[in-house]
Amino acid sequence: MYALWVMFSWNTHSKPLIALAPMADMTDSSFCRVVKSLSTTPIIFREMVSSEAIVRENEKTWKMTKIHSQERPVIQQIFGGDPMVMARAATLIEENNHPEGIDINMGCPVHKLTQNFNGAALMKEPEKASKIVKAIKQVISLPVSVKIRTGWSQETECLEFVRVLEEAGADLITIHGRTKTQGYSGKANWDIIRQAKKNVSLPIIANGDITSAELALQALQETECDGITIARGALGNPWIFLQIDELLSGKPLTPVTLEQRVHLVQKHVRLQIENQGEHGIITFRKHLTWYFKGIPGAKQFRERLHTITSLTNLDDLLKEMLNTLAN
Numbered sequence: 001m002y003a004l005w006v007m008f009s010w011n012t013h014s015k016p017l018i019a020l021a022p023m024a025d026m027t028d029s030s031f032c033r034v035v036k037s038l039s040t041t042p043i044i045f046r047e048m049v050s051s052e053a054i055v056r057e058n059e060k061t062w063k064m065t066k067i068h069s070q071e072r073p074v075i076q077q078i079f080g081g082d083p084m085v086m087a088r089a090a091t092l093i094e095e096n097n098h099p100e101g102i103d104i105n106m107g108c109p110v111h112k113l114t115q116n117f118n119g120a121a122l123m124k125e126p127e128k129a130s131k132i133v134k135a136i137k138q139v140i141s142l143p144v145s146v147k148i149r150t151g152w153s154q155e156t157e158c159l160e161f162v163r164v165l166e167e168a169g170a171d172l173i174t175i176h177g178r179t180k181t182q183g184y185s186g187k188a189n190w191d192i193i194r195q196a197k198k199n200v201s202l203p204i205i206a207n208g209d210i211t212s213a214e215l216a217l218q219a220l221q222e223t224e225c226d227g228i229t230i231a232r233g234a235l236g237n238p239w240i241f242l243q244i245d246e247l248l249s250g251k252p253l254t255p256v257t258l259e260q261r262v263h264l265v266q267k268h269v270r271l272q273i274e275n276q277g278e279h280g281i282i283t284f285r286k287h288l289t290w291y292f293k294g295i296p297g298a299k300q301f302r303e304r305l306h307t308i309t310s311l312t313n314l315d316d317l318l319k320e321m322l323n324t325l326a327n
């Protein structure tokens with residue numbers, strides 16, 4: 001028997017492209033496995049890692065890039081401002097982890113990145129941005145995508161910037177519908193994404209403020225993009241991808257019961273501990289906040305959820321929540 005290995009391609013992947021957006025400290029392997037256990041549809045963008053740290057062989061950073069087969073297809077995002085270092089990091093990740101693609105972060109507004117002329121700062125330096133894409137394309141065989149914002153300070157900046165990236169050889173671009181200056185304030189501008197899409201022929205993914213399956217379909221329609229990607233809307237709600245599957249196939253949405261929520265939390269926390277050791281219970285607290293946000297009656301348990309210190313502690317609390325809230 002011959003196994004036929006087909007390389008991942010943004011162009012031939014079924015449309016619409018539905019993806020989990022990269023989120024630092026959130027889209028780690030355990031969360032991505034939870035997402036994929038509910039729907040195999042989403043393409044996973046793993047959280048950004050520093051190209052410098054990858055090249056320096058920083059152990060913690062390398063650990064962050066480990067991929068479990070259940071997560072695939074997985075796109076590893078990297079950040080940095082030096083084309084040679086970025087190219088070296090992409091090569092090392094390709095050789096060691098075999099993700100389905102490499103994504104370049106040109107949208108992060110955090111000062112730590114932009115002060116070093118990377119992340120969203122690259123939108124102010126199209127020449128350098130182009131050099132980075134070209135340098136990576138030259139050395140790896142995987143698809144290379146780029147994640148940008150609508151601009152540094154003006155929403156119209158992306159209209160030309162997407163052309164620069166296409167010319168440099170990018171295979172796909174994700175656009176978050178806010179400028180760097182906006183940060184996370186205001187509303188994502190889906191219309192400017194639609195305009196940017198018209199300026200290029202490579203696939204474009206729309207991003208920003210897609211917090212429900214209904215909004216995912218609306219964003220696809222309004223932006224006329226090849227796909228959408230969801231960040232915050234998936235936190236505490238990894239079912240969102242299953243619900244998108246349901247809407248796309250004309251089925252009614254299945255509501256999530258409290259039992260299902262609790263069961264998934266128990267599964268997620270165990271994966272987190274498997275990956276991070278006992279400390280995983282502490283880093284899991286942020287997910288607990290998201291899982292029980294807005295759940296009727298859950299407020300009274302908030303303080304205890306935030307201060308959980310052991311798995312037994314959490315299991316007991318979840319049992320108590322089920323008994324109290326299900327009645």
Ligand SMILES: Cc1cc2nc3c(=O)[nH]c(=O)nc-3n(C[C@H](O)[C@H](O)[C@H](O)COP(=O)(O)O)c2cc1C
Binds near residue numbers: 026077176232
């Ligand atoms: C906690 C958090 C971490 C993020 N980390 C990254 C990251 O590592 N790389 C990146 O390109 N964007 C990152 N983002 C931005 C998201 O990918 C996304 O563009 C933004 O949140 C808008 O989408 P949303 O409205 O669906 O949340 C992050 C966002 C959040 C909330």
